[in-house]
Amino acid sequence: MAGNALSRAGVNVRIIDKRPSKVMAGQADGISPRTIEMLQSYGMADRLLEEGVQVHMLAFYNPRRDGKGVERTSRISDVNAPTARWQFEIALHQGAIESIFLEAMKKHGLEVERPYFPTALEISQDDAELNDPTSYPVKVTVQRVLETSNKANGDSQASHNGVQSNAFESNTVIQADDPEETEIIKAKFVIGGDGAHSWVRKQLGIKMEGETTQHVWGVVDLVPETDFPDVRHRTLIHSDAGSCMIIPREGDEVRLYIQLAEGLEHGAEGRLDRSKVGPEKVMAIAKEAVKPWKLEFPNPISWWTVYVIGQMVASRFSAHQRVFIAGDACHTHSPKAGQGMNASMNDTHNLSWKIAHVLRGWADLDILKTYEFERKKFAHDLIDFDKRLASMFSEKAISEDNLNGVVPEEFQDLLKSMGGLTSGIGIEYAPSLITDNTYQSFAPGLMIGHRVQPQIIIRVADCRAYEMQDLIISDTKWKLLFFVGDPKQEKQALVVKRLGEYMERPDSFLSKFSPKNSREAVFTMLIVSSTPKDDADYTDIHPGLLTHWSKAFTDDVSVDKKSGGHAYETYGVLTTTGAFAAVRPDGYVGYVSSLEGVVDGTVDKYFSRFMKEQS
Amino acid sequence: MAGNALSRAGVNVRIIDKRPSKVMAGQADGISPRTIEMLQSYGMADRLLEEGVQVHMLAFYNPRRDGKGVERTSRISDVNAPTARWQFEIALHQGAIESIFLEAMKKHGLEVERPYFPTALEISQDDAELNDPTSYPVKVTVQRVLETSNKANGDSQASHNGVQSNAFESNTVIQADDPEETEIIKAKFVIGGDGAHSWVRKQLGIKMEGETTQHVWGVVDLVPETDFPDVRHRTLIHSDAGSCMIIPREGDEVRLYIQLAEGLEHGAEGRLDRSKVGPEKVMAIAKEAVKPWKLEFPNPISWWTVYVIGQMVASRFSAHQRVFIAGDACHTHSPKAGQGMNASMNDTHNLSWKIAHVLRGWADLDILKTYEFERKKFAHDLIDFDKRLASMFSEKAISEDNLNGVVPEEFQDLLKSMGGLTSGIGIEYAPSLITDNTYQSFAPGLMIGHRVQPQIIIRVADCRAYEMQDLIISDTKWKLLFFVGDPKQEKQALVVKRLGEYMERPDSFLSKFSPKNSREAVFTMLIVSSTPKDDADYTDIHPGLLTHWSKAFTDDVSVDKKSGGHAYETYGVLTTTGAFAAVRPDGYVGYVSSLEGVVDGTVDKYFSRFMKEQS
Structure with missing residues (x-):
């Protein structure tokens, strides 16, 4: 996102990625209404709208009174933001979205350099240099990756019939020791869009703040055989067998999301217990959850993952307004609200024009401070919502035996009331140097x-x-x-x-x-x-x-x-x-x-x- | 159009064109609402809508009472067809439209072979062969064109400061006499989409029927300097200096259409008198016609042409339902109603699926007779309208000195009343073998x-x-x-x-x-x-x-x-x-x-x- 926005603006950009190739399947996939509007402003929404699945409705299923499985209690609009230009979400696998960006960047002469990874980051301590927008106060040492290792290789739990998954994926890489493969890049600005385990964030000594509660999520993409009527809507199922979210995917595929009750070895902060998580577990819970409808899995899995996630925000988003972090590097939360990719892309949409202004000498360096000011508040709001949603999603529905359970109407009302946030349409940047509401x-x-x-x-x-x-x-x-x-x-x-x-x-x-x-x-x-x-x-x-x-x-x-x-x-x-x-x-x-x-x-x-x- | 539709259907098609390259500029350019719908059904409207100019309004200018030039008497919707999906016309030069087709055909593995021209056409006289849909009863001999001659070359009247024009373009080509460049193609079906002077039509001995009255039209594309406020609308000007039609083109360009009062050497059926026609003449009349507004021409002309046109329909559209003619080969008329390309493309849209049905053995050969039945009626309707429009357009507006002149309201009403025809939306195919309105x-x-x-x-x-x-x-x-x-x-x-x-x-x-x-x-x-x-x-x-x-x-x-x-x-x-x-x-x-x-x-x-x- 940042690379595309900045190269489009004529800025000299380099993108270093340690992955050997772009993402091919699965991963993040939900595009919110505001993100569609934002991508449209870059001329990139057409392909998204053409290739993506449109999610218009949200269906709720809850236990039947007779105990024989679940029933549909309501269908509501998936988006609750009356002014949204596109009143739906788009589901499109991350590989396709990356491909849209790669195509756009190529037009501006920018390609991703991979596999490369950074080994050192150094920021000048000289104030004069830091305050001179024409200076290059950041030095990044990068090395070409010769071989990647994935701890999960050879681990039967991490693959299911040979299907690719990023479960248990390791961040470890085997470093090149050939000095010719090492390069020192001098930069005016650096953005670390390097994920939840951000290396850049660690170099800057920025801490993640927030609840340490960890949740285990299982996700499977496949084409099921089913007579369940809401398989092409986003569907939230509270069943006695567990909670399940269904998201329609490309073609006849669907994604099943399950929040797993167990899976951590040593309490809330432990490692994943691989014997308790895996696609079979997700499929087994989903199958039980949709009863009395049939949900069979005669086709191979396209993609799956299991992961642990916290609900945290970085204490700072920048060092000296010269090195920034964005996306998962700044904020992590559950996949339920479908916000991951949206929050991340909007981070650098916010940042890029400010950097372009400074580079061109149009604006003072000070405007860069508004990046953290504006995006951190949003991240906190998002995680507050995620916490409320997470507990309501994972708890069982109210019943005679469980009077403290979730009331379906309250769950639905929570989702409706947060429509401005989840759609991205309600985002409001508070008054600052660049935003003035006097008149x-x-x-x-x-x-x-x-x-x-x-x-x-x-x-x-x-x-x-x-x-x-x-x-x-x-x-x-x-x-x-x-x-x-x-x-x-x-x-x-x-x-x-x-x-x-x-x-x-x-x-x-x-x-x-x-x-x-x-x-x-x-x-x-x-x-x-x-x-x-x-x-x-x-x-x-x-x-x-x-x-x-x-x-x-x-x-x-x-x-x-x-x-x-x-x-x-x-x-x-x-x-x-x-x-x-x-x-x-x-x-x-x-x-x-x-x-x-x-x-x-x-x-x-x-x-x-x-x-x-x-x- | 036929090549694209048939190759898309998997039919083995060859396209022979004597032009050495596709049209680059000018020529036909108006796409009617029904044609947009039709192209959308082939997945081809996106590029058209993206690249084309939209013409929404039609402005009428008539002489002021004080004799000081013209004034706007009304603006109405350019399209009068309430059910049209796109309620506007598109203006896009023929080169761009051809390029959309070439791109689409390439996806189906079809490219235009050029420059090639046919030298002989032979149809079997054997009824059994003609009635067998699997037979190849047509033989076409084609030769590669080694050199093209254009009579206008060296004629200073035909180019204006070196700008390409197809005025006075000759149909003569220098034939290849190398026998290796000659090929005999055996075909199940042949379609002659070879224009007003159709060679295929002549081989079939088909006559053009209708009025022999000939009109001379002058057309110029350029970027004018003007304060005329309706330069981005389709504008019909009746002025004392002559009648003029303005059509907005790509960018800041406009097209000026003038029906020239003179220009034929020997009466109504003569040759073009090149001393009386040319872009300067068109520009001079247009400049006078828009007064008191300014219309200057500081920029070079992009394209121009002058041509003579009759209002005629071919007596037959086919020989033995094996060789067909389509487009200008079947019907010629004035450019005023912007129908040329539309009528032509819809001819083969009508024909192509019928040929595909016959080739696949899905339908009887008889359905091919409905092509002429359906499209000939439309061609006659179009030319009847064109005659009424032509006389009202070229006559002067009514005034105290000219009580027989055109009444602006009547001219406007004619255009409104024919909205179904000109938009293509009102086209109705009469009951036939394939169309039955019983229920x-x-x-x-x-x-x-x-x-x-x-x-x-x-x-x-x-x-x-x-x-x-x-x-x-x-x-x-x-x-x-x-x-x-x-x-x-x-x-x-x-x-x-x-x-x-x-x-x-x-x-x-x-x-x-x-x-x-x-x-x-x-x-x-x-x-x-x-x-x-x-x-x-x-x-x-x-x-x-x-x-x-x-x-x-x-x-x-x-x-x-x-x-x-x-x-x-x-x-x-x-x-x-x-x-x-x-x-x-x-x-x-x-x-x-x-x-x-x-x-x-x-x-x-x-x-x-x-x-x-x-x-």
Whole structure:
């Protein structure tokens, strides 16, 4: 994610991976609605939507009163985030997702170097060097891996009929001792996206904080033979035989998740007891759990794993704002909420544009501090939720014999209430150097610290319908949204003219923070008027504001009447006064003001806090 | 189009083209809404939608009363076909469209052989041979082109500052006399898609019939400098200086169409007078026509052409149902309605599945006669419209001095009223061997002879929303739609069971007309129930009807509530009784009946008319 975002931005990136090849099957696979929106902003959602399985519904099964197995107690929407552009999750195996990234990166000239691993990480202690954005204060020594060893090799428990699994996978590698295979890389920035057992995190001496309770999870991917009707929905089953989660996978495949009651040798912090865990155990519990329906396994397993997981967050996400950790290196939690890959990809989506800004000399190094500030809070929220979910999932359902059991309605309500978090749609970045909610009232629907919610607007020149989110692409540029009302009205025509003239001035924030003769390098101006499309003319917008006919939009229904309309209402903007919004390069609203605030210097003050004047 | 459809169907195809390379720029470029639907059924619309310009609105300009140029009198939707899935036209240069086809064909192992041209065409006169679908009754002699000559070479009128044009392009080629470059191809079928001057048509002795009136058209593609506000809409301008049509093109380019008043040397049937036509003439008229707006041409021309066109239809479209002509070889008309490429592509879309059926021994040779029957009527309708449009377009607008001029409202009304024809959405194939409207009343919304109108339905197993049209793909299979009502109701459960049991019988039409052990080779069964999605289970459909979980759908709104619902209403089916429809492999409804008609042999009788029983 970081490599793709940064190489797309033209940054010179190297990716070192100790795996000899990309992941082929299994592993993380759930893509949340916000992650789809985010990947769409990089032009990467098409393949995801084409290849992935869509999970629309969540079905709940609980014990029947007559004791004869389970019954469906409800089906609800899997996503509970009304403004999500895509109201479903995508399931796609990690190999396919990696392949989408590898394809995208290749277009930007970046390929993963593997198998390589780091042996030393050194950060300069010189403050002057650390504070100079053009310096290379980090040294990483890397070695080519000649041979990998996996402790599980030769261990019959770790493979099932020869099927690949990463259960018990070791982090040990046999090092190359040929000095020619050693390289020292000098870097301006380093990001450790190296997983729950992060080597980078250890080098930085960063501790994981949180509960030490350990849970054992078993996962199996296969094509079952079944008459269970909800096998293509996400299904949560509380049965007397145990709890089971079913997730539909590509083709006719499904994934079975079981939280295993046992499996640790010496209490909660011990090692995996390999005699008690394995795919047969997972399949046996699942088979019992779906009764009275049939669940047979005549086909070979595609992939499986068993793993132990804690619920923890790293104490820091960075050292000197020069070395960062991201993803599982920062936060670990259960797979139940399907958040692993989503939280991780959104970490570096948040970080990448900030690094690009610093590298280009557009912004101060200080903006990098907002990475930990923004993403750590999210990680804590996620793990708090995970704890509540974990206990409700693993406990048995309430019954006459078990009055302390889980009440199905409460379990369902918990999932519903956390829809903003699990979908990623509700993520809110708190006020900081780059996020200021002082004038929120001019556009309450453009929630500061939130991503811009979807809205179809109509391009004036050709009446083509556009999704606002598709205009806010991840190109490292700020999007300046001007809601100018109806310029066919004399008053608004004057406002538009004044804005256009201001933007052309050499002392406007646009001129100050843009490189010379490159007025569109840092900011993209998008105009949203309120003139009905039948009357609107793009020629009504002053050229100081409208750099190309394609950037004038209006709030109206589409020509086919199927979409659009009510943009001002959605964003809470009055057509009589209009509003201005600065959307951060990651798609989150950074600032809102009146149109007056653009010309009177209010917006200038906001950008001056972290942007650097260009000469 | 034919090559792609047939090679996709696994037919052994060769394409001979005398052009040395694919078209690079200009030429035909308008894709109508029905053509987008049709290309989508081949999985080819994505690239078209991504690369093409969308034309949503049609603007009308007429003379101002004060005589000072023109003014906008109205803007209307460019497409007037309420059920069109895409309510806009696409403009994309022919080179890009050809490239989409070349890419698709390559996947099926087919490439264009060029430059090659045919020198002889011979059809067997032996009836037995002609009536044997396995015979090769056509012999085509082809030669490799060693050198092409273009009469316009060296003629300064034919190029403008060195820009390529096909104006005055000659059909003469210098033939290879090396016998090794000559090949005789024996074919089961031959299709001549070789344009208005079709060599194949001439070999078959087929005449063009219709008005001999000839019109001269001038076309220029360029990036103008203008403040004209409708330069990104399709715009029809009636000015005192002449009539002009503007079509937006890729990027900032526009196409200017002018019907030239003069240009023929010796009256209506003469040759082009090259001193009177050329891009300067087109640009000069356009510049005058848009006044008082500015229209300057500081940039080089991308492409231009001037051509003479008649309004004619071929007397026959085939010889012995073994050699066919298609596209401009069958019908020529003006470019105003943007129909050239659309009519042509839909010709062979209609023909290809019929040829595939005959080649596979699924259907009798007789079905091939429906090609001319269906497409000739359309060609005549199109040319009747073109004549009315042509006269209204070229005449001046009504004024005090010109009381016989065109009334703007009447011109607009003509275009609106012909929306079904120009969009392609209204195309209706009359009753024939393969199209029978006897029981239309069971599903009045599935209009027999029409394409199936768009409708979102919900897949039962995973609640994913699907466009019905995307289930009716161009895979040469018949789509059998079973609207079964709600199988959660006892009565409908029995109906579904009875249908399933019938389909499994060896004497069902499905068994009879499908190759042994290949029950899904010829027919795809799709089930549309009316059970609310929250309750529906795909396991409710009898396996004789439901061959895979992915083929059960229900009529409900989508989980995100944004689409779907009212499918039974759209198609006019009662949920209490249900209905059956047989959709032809080209997406047009061939037959409708009651569900009872499936099991009582009514549907069997329909298919027995043209399908062959498989052993």
